[in-house]
Amino acid sequence: MDAERQRQMILDQFTRQAIPFTELPAHSEEASNRLVIETAGITPNDTVLDVACGPGLITCEIAAIARRVTGIDLTPAMIEQAEKRQSSKGLANMDWRIGDVTVLPFDDASFSSVVTRYSFHHLLDPKAVLAEMVRVCQPGGKVTVVDMFTSSPEQADALNQVERLRDPSHVRALGADELVQLFEDAGLKNVRTEYYKVEMQVEKILAVSFPNPGDGDKVRQLFRDDVGVNRIGMGAMLKDGAVYYAYPIVIVVGDK
Template sequence: MNQFDLFRRLAGMESDPRSIEEIWKETSSQPDFVDSRDCGLVDAVQSGWYLGDSNELFRGFPISAEDAVLDVGCGAGGATLFCANRGAHVVFTDVVAEKIESLHARVAQTPARKAEGFVSDSLPLPVADASMSRVISMEVLEHVEDPAAFMCELVRVGQPGALYLLAVPDPVGENIQKIIAPPSHFKQPNHIHIFEREAFARLVTDAGLEIVRRDAYGFYWTLWMFLFWISAKAEGFELDGASHDFVKPPYPPLLNDWAKLWHQVIKMPEAAPMKQALDQLLPKSQVIVARKPENR
């Protein structure tokens, strides 16, 4: 069973002769439909991401046209594109060649002063010593076999005084997911490390960086993943391999309902303190902004 079969079963459309594309198009075109990804973007901005007015990719991590930015494990490229749209020199890496090719095409439509993309597992990085003023690694460390060696590579390519934006899944949500997620989610190529909060901080400082700020965010996505695993398990959905291959549209109806509900909640200014508290209580990710010392 694949994610399309899961969608059909949970939507009660197993006998519907239409293609998944046709069904999803009808579902997503409803006036009250809220796409999970769109809700996630609104939620992220409220958590301090993609701050266009201040040109901060995240609070305390500003980007300018003078910056040379490395995005390691760029994925779909949201961070790279934010930096490219500010005119920065962007360098992006990923192990999936199709992602690099796709991102190259999108960056070409931005005012980035220079763009370089590499297919790389990051050990080593195809980047010169002390050449980057900004280094980004979001949701990558939990996948690599040797996080300390990976961090040393990140430090190597940063200029003295360079800022680093580092994020990994938070251990509270990860440990709950271990109860309900399939075992494959915690094996290669998925998450093979769970970083307790102080261990994550030590990994950063042991690599020679100074922590500037620490934060957490993403209650919305934590609960979203819980609901995904529960929905799949309830239908006997066998999940194996890379999680990103099946955690993608079309989403089960329960997840569409959750996105709609959460979107309605966070549109209310009065809900901000509650969202902030839940982001700290059950975050998706822990975030560190760090700096490379001037004498390194």
């Protein structure tokens, strides 16, 4: 897949997802937000960049703690939602940029903390984006990536298949060990990890997704067939006649 096609796919998906993504409760779950912020070590002294910030869900939570926070995202509709969220929370220590995260429009060492959440599986070249995150981070600062991950090659194939059907802008979920290796290769030190899960109901996630015609039914069938099997690695289960599953999430933090 070429970079321009992927860029257009992200713009298409997330322009349509901007409002429903913002309103999905699982994306604003307090305990997971708190775990991310604590693991990233964000303090009142920090100047933070949120890369691929989307509608600013965790960006605004970070701004309640940090000195200054900047969010950047490719999709104007997402930044519009982020600005509305900032206004509703009365946060004055924030600014937003529309831009491509593959080449961040900031000087070297501009931020003491650089984070991204739920973005790496959309990237054609996560190594290059991590390098940019490291570049704009100050010496002694922290870089944090939060994303879904896979536990084995077999589960990776199944998870990536179902996610590409649900969201055509999905590229590939990395293994947790792959993410740690990327951090070490980028020269980050003291790399550590934390984990959590984000529970979803199949019908609710499909209601806020925009799969290609017919692919939503394929997603339903794949999850239904995976109940009690766990080939996908998301623990599909039936509750009150509905199929639920949980994204396995890893938080990876390294020191520059």
